[in-house]
Amino acid sequence: MVRGILxxxxxxxxxxxxxxxxxxxxxxxxxxxxxxxxxxxxxACPGTRFYNCCGYQILNFANQCSLGCSYCILQVYxxxxxxxxxxxxxxxxxxxxxxxxxxxxxVHRIGTGEFTDSLLLDHLTRAxxxxxxxxxxxxxxxxxxKTKTSQVDLLEKLDHRxxxxxxxxxxxxxxxxxxxxxxxxxxxxxxxxxxxxDWGYRLAFHFDPLLAYPRWKGGYAxxxxxxxxVVDPGVVAWISLGSLRxxxxxxxxxxxxxxxxxxxxxxxxxxxxxxxxxxxxxRVEMYxxxxxxxxxxxxxxxxxxxxxxxxxWREALGFIPAERGGLSAxxxxxxxELLD
Amino acid sequence: MFETExxxxxxxxxxxxxxxxxxxxxxxxxxxxLSIQTVGLIAPxxxxxxxxxxxxxxxGSRRLAACKKIGLDLSPCQVLPSxxxxxxxxxxxxxxxxxxxxxxxxxxxxxxxxxxxxLEEPQLVDEFMPVLDLEPSVTLFDRYLGLHDLxxxxxDSLATGRLNERIGFVLAKQEKExxxxxxxxxxxxxxxxxxxxxxxxxxxxxxxxxxxxxxQVLSSKEVTTLRQAHESPARQRAQKIRxxxxxxxxxxxTARRERFAQETRQLGLPSGxxxxxxxxxxxPKWILECTFERAEELASRLRHMVLLADQPKLQTIxxxxxxxxxxxxxx
Ligand code: SF4
Numbered sequence: 142m143v144r145g146i147l148x149x150x151x152x153x154x155x156x157x158x159x160x161x162x163x164x165x166x167x168x169x170x171x172x173x174x175x176x177x178x179x180x181x182x183x184x185a186c187p188g189t190r191f192y193n194c195c196g197y198q199i200l201n202f203a204n205q206c207s208l209g210c211s212y213c214i215l216q217v218y219x220x221x222x223x224x225x226x227x228x229x230x231x232x233x234x235x236x237x238x239x240x241x242x243x244x245x246x247x248v249h250r251i252g253t254g255e256f257t258d259s260l261l262l263d264h265l266t267r268a269x270x271x272x273x274x275x276x277x278x279x280x281x282x283x284x285x286x287k288t289k290t291s292q293v294d295l296l297e298k299l300d301h302r303x304x305x306x307x308x309x310x311x312x313x314x315x316x317x318x319x320x321x322x323x324x325x326x327x328x329x330x331x332x333x334x335x336x337x338x339d340w341g342y343r344l345a346f347h348f349d350p351l352l353a354y355p356r357w358k359g360g361y362a363x364x365x366x367x368x369x370x371v372v373d374p375g376v377v378a379w380i381s382l383g384s385l386r387x388x389x390x391x392x393x394x395x396x397x398x399x400x401x402x403x404x405x406x407x408x409x410x411x412x413x414x415x416x417x418x419x420x421x422x423x424r425v426e427m428y429x430x431x432x433x434x435x436x437x438x439x440x441x442x443x444x445x446x447x448x449x450x451x452x453x454w455r456e457a458l459g460f461i462p463a464e465r466g467g468l469s470a471x472x473x474x475x476x477x478e479l480l481d
Numbered sequence: 482m483f484e485t486e487x488x489x490x491x492x493x494x495x496x497x498x499x500x501x502x503x504x505x506x507x508x509x510x511x512x513x514x515l516s517i518q519t520v521g522l523i524a525p526x527x528x529x530x531x532x533x534x535x536x537x538x539x540x541g542s543r544r545l546a547a548c549k550k551i552g553l554d555l556s557p558c559q560v561l562p563s564x565x566x567x568x569x570x571x572x573x574x575x576x577x578x579x580x581x582x583x584x585x586x587x588x589x590x591x592x593x594x595x596x597x598x599x600l601e602e603p604q605l606v607d608e609f610m611p612v613l614d615l616e617p618s619v620t621l622f623d624r625y626l627g628l629h630d631l632x633x634x635x636x637d638s639l640a641t642g643r644l645n646e647r648i649g650f651v652l653a654k655q656e657k658e659x660x661x662x663x664x665x666x667x668x669x670x671x672x673x674x675x676x677x678x679x680x681x682x683x684x685x686x687x688x689x690x691x692x693x694x695x696x697q698v699l700s701s702k703e704v705t706t707l708r709q710a711h712e713s714p715a716r717q718r719a720q721k722i723r724x725x726x727x728x729x730x731x732x733x734x735t736a737r738r739e740r741f742a743q744e745t746r747q748l749g750l751p752s753g754x755x756x757x758x759x760x761x762x763x764x765p766k767w768i769l770e771c772t773f774e775r776a777e778e779l780a781s782r783l784r785h786m787v788l789l790a791d792q793p794k795l796q797t798i799x800x801x802x803x804x805x806x807x808x809x810x811x812x
Contacts (some may be wrong), residue, residue, distance in 0.1 A: 191764065405686070405689065406689060406690050408730070408731050408732060408733050408734065410731070410734060410761035410763060411760075411761065411763070412763055413763055413764045418763070420731075420733040420734055420737070420761070420762070421761075421762055421763055421801060422733060422737060422762075422801035423733060425801045426801070450763075450764050450765050451765050452764070452765040452799075456800060456801060
């Protein structure tokens, strides 16, 4: 993989180091750090006991992201702004294989978009060429590639056998312009989703973070309209809704590094997990409205809330996950239907 | 060490405008005046001769100022050779001071700002932060350096301990008019340091949302009325201002609290029973508190509550203003 990256970037200076300095945040991240990762590539998603967790598993092949979303929590997690890629994919695939063979879970939903954007570096790493065929051979596991880019070219020719779900996080264009750095526009994301649909992939969409800005009602209604004018709801595996939430230290970073951002203009309260969130009534209103918009177009959509408590689920969606076996089981069931 | 010369120096031979080695900041201690008046100057100040024939104060600026104040015109001094580099003199001043006392935040910031002319940041952080009893951290270094340019009023408050340096760091990031407005409020009313920090953040949030400056928020009619309500004790006025600003900053939460209070009154809870929502109405756990003196009293209150629990009114209290959603999701 490293040879491939170097070959595709012949003009870029390369420095070999024994270890990376934990430098202060640079103005713009211009260095790609490539390292061998010696830890566990596969981890459970760090949900909290206070909110319903989706039971997702994380496949972590890179830390940090250079797209520059104002609300990105990675700014707090990783003080170094360089993207660090873990290039020992042989170890990654071996660990993944061991994990899938030995785990007692019936179904695995594994995603690479927790600590970076899944497709940000795909044109350099060609990681999808390793991961998608690997998952194609798994009887009960799906890979979810979550992205805000439109870099899907490499996915076209891959034999995915329905076991890779390509997912986009969506927001209204004015939010994307103001808050999502150099991420692709809504139209570019939807065009990329359409290409994936045409190549037979299942899709997922994450309205996460939902942002309460003055025109949010109209803004999200337009996104839903645009989405289903491009994408067939029948190929959508699931749609998640999650309102903006962040660790308190992110507030100072947003103020300092994202001066054009307006996300701090709303009112926030500390949640049960210590993160700041919109006041629950507003969250309920946003979820209910989005749910109504989505179900109007496609009544059978699988919609779930990300990191919300039962009272919010009940009020916004009309049920709590435990009544249907738990959120993890609901999504596992959806995977089994997809794999049928 | 350097050879120094013992001399008696006329106070008018001192270049009082040359503050290049001055790292003391704050009022003259009364006891110093008393000591010099009573027993004279025990430790002679350290000076350096200048090309213009005057003397620069290296150590002992307060002692000399005290001598001047009590009307002396001559002082015994030690004089450093004039060829000695300025950086060396500055170091002498710093180490002499830190050996004798703890510097106040303004003085710490002066030390770092003056030495920054000679040393790179990493060296400054490594050598001088520990000398000043500070963590050798770049962030903290930047914060102290930020104090240096603050207005005299704020520096005076910091030097005398009326304002904590944590608040100084926060104010250093504000516009001049705004920080002076904060200072006036904090000097006027008794807020703890953490409440002061909270207030700055709250006012900043309000200003951003309402497109006002913090100074405009702090001088709004409501805040001014509360500040001037001199019939209430200062502590109470401080609490009311804090509550007012919090409520203004959290209109949804405030409205929900008001609705909760009103609906709970209408629910007609039995006496001795209290309904407590989850903090910030976040999460599913509500608390019912019941105080009682006798078993029959408990039984009667619980019976009453069982009746109330079946009423839709209680459910309404627990739900958001938008109400239960109409359609279920087809998962
Ligand atoms: S795309 Fe995701 S990972 Fe990248 S900056 Fe935005 S929020 Fe962070």
